[in-house]
Amino acid sequence: xxxxxxxxxxxxxxxxxxxxxxxxxxxxxxxxxxxxxxxxxxxxxxxxxxxxxxxxxxxxxxxxxxxxxxxxxxxxxxxxxxxxxxxxxxxxxxxx
Numbered sequence: 001x002x003x004x005x006x007x008x009x010x011x012x013x014x015x016x017x018x019x020x021x022x023x024x025x026x027x028x029x030x031x032x033x034x035x036x037x038x039x040x041x042x043x044x045x046x047x048x049x050x051x052x053x054x055x056x057x058x059x060x061x062x063x064x065x066x067x068x069x070x071x072x073x074x075x076x077x078x079x080x081x082x083x084x085x086x087x088x089x090x091x092x093x094x095x096x
Contacts, residue, residue: 005072006064012079013058020044020086021053028093041089044082051082 018024022045026032045053056078058064067075 002069002072005069005076006067009064009067009072009076009079010061012076012083013056013061016053016056016079016083016086020083020090024090025093028090038089041086044085044089051078051085053082056082 022034025034025037025041029036031037043050043052048054056075064072
């Protein structure tokens with residue numbers, strides 16, 4: 001079970017970093033200088049007060065190996081929440 005949790009966390013993290021990063025934003029919006037980033041998206045990238053790229057950062061992928069089952073479950077839930085928030089923000093870009 002814990003192996004599955006580690007794999008799930010890695011997959012979610014990869015998805016977030018690949019599809020909702022600053023680089024992804026630039027590609028979707030052609031906003032290479034970040035002149036039109038919404039406050040909501042900026043918060044999801046940089047905030048220290050809510051779930052964001054900053055608060056969910058893991059310094060090394062290998063750190064996942066040392067997480068407890070409870071920590072893995074919590075991080076998976078947090079990743080899913082953040083990804084859902086980012087999906088909604090990015091969906092608005094694609095609908096414009």
